[in-house]
Amino acid sequence: MILDSHRITTEPYYCAAGNEIALFAAAYAARMPMMLKGPTGCGKTRFIEYMAWRLGKPLITVACHEDMTASDLVGRFLLDANGTVWHDGPLTRAVRHGAICYLDEIVEARQDTTVVIHPLADDRRVLPLEKTGELITAHPDFQLVISYNPGYQSVLKDLKESTKQRFAAMQFLYPDRALETAIVAHEAGIAEEDARRLVLIGEAARHLKGHGLDEGASTRMLIHAGQLIARGVALAAACQVALILPITDDPDLRDALTATVDACL
Numbered sequence: 001m002i003l004d005s006h007r008i009t010t011e012p013y014y015c016a017a018g019n020e021i022a023l024f025a026a027a028y029a030a031r032m033p034m035m036l037k038g039p040t041g042c043g044k045t046r047f048i049e050y051m052a053w054r055l056g057k058p059l060i061t062v063a064c065h066e067d068m069t070a071s072d073l074v075g076r077f078l079l080d081a082n083g084t085v086w087h088d089g090p091l092t093r094a095v096r097h098g099a100i101c102y103l104d105e106i107v108e109a110r111q112d113t114t115v116v117i118h119p120l121a122d123d124r125r126v127l128p129l130e131k132t133g134e135l136i137t138a139h140p141d142f143q144l145v146i147s148y149n150p151g152y153q154s155v156l157k158d159l160k161e162s163t164k165q166r167f168a169a170m171q172f173l174y175p176d177r178a179l180e181t182a183i184v185a186h187e188a189g190i191a192e193e194d195a196r197r198l199v200l201i202g203e204a205a206r207h208l209k210g211h212g213l214d215e216g217a218s219t220r221m222l223i224h225a226g227q228l229i230a231r232g233v234a235l236a237a238a239c240q241v242a243l244i245l246p247i248t249d250d251p252d253l254r255d256a257l258t259a260t261v262d263a264c265l
C-alpha cells in the first residue's frame, strides 16, 4: 500500500530494439543490480518504466545530482509536533517495501553518497541506517538499477571501480532509423514522413559528435521538434528551437546544423 503511488498502471509505450526485455526480466528474476548505459534521451528511463509495469513492481526513481547527500537517499530525522521522527528516503522505502529503485545519472552524485548502495548491490542485500542503528534486509522484490552515461565522464567524475563491478550492464543506443521514426511519430503525434525527416536530421547531427558536439541530437530532442510540428510550427523552425539552439552555443556548428536541416527539407 505504501508504494501504491509508485505503481505503473497503464502500459508505457516502449519499442524494443533487441532482446533487452527478456534480458532484463532474467536479471530481475535473479534480483541482479543493473546498470543501463547509454547517451541521454535514448530511452533508458522509458525502458525501466516499461519493465516495472511488465513485472508488476513499483518503481522509485531518483534523479541524482551533485548536491545529493546520503541522507537524501536513505532518510533523515525531521522535527514535527511529536519531536524528531525518522523519515525513510526513497532508497530505504524501496528496500523496505520491495520496489525497483532507479538511480538516474548516478555519476552525478558524490562518491561518498554512492557508497551507501554498496551493501545493497552485492549478495548481502542489506542497507545499514547509520543514524538509527537499523540494518534493513532488502525486501525480496527489491532491485537496484542505475543509469550511467559514459559519454560525459571525466576522470574526476566517474563511478568508482568498486561500484561498477557490482552491476551487470545493458547498453542502450539511439534506436535505428525505422524504430526511431515510429517512436517520434507516436510520441509527437506527427505523420511518419515528418518523423522520418526529423530522424535523418538527428542522424546527421550525431555525425557531428566529436567535431564540436559532445552528444548528438537525442530521441527526446527529435520528439520535442515533432511536438512543435504537431502544433503547426514549420520543420525548420521546430529544429532550431528543439535541436539546434539547445545543443550548441557555437555559431559555426549552428550554421552546419542549419545547413543539415535545410538539406533535409
Ligand code: ADP
Binding pocket: 013, 014, 015, 016, 017, 038, 039, 040, 041, 042, 043, 044, 045, 046, 047, 175, 183, 187, 219, 220, 223
Ligand atoms: P534516457 O532515460 O535515456 O535519458 P528517456 O527514456 O527519457 O531517455 O527517452 C526520451 C524519450 O524518448 C522518452 O520519453 C520516449 O518518448 C522516447 N523513447 C526513446 N526510446 C524509446 C523506445 N525504445 N520506445 C519508446 N519510446 C522511446
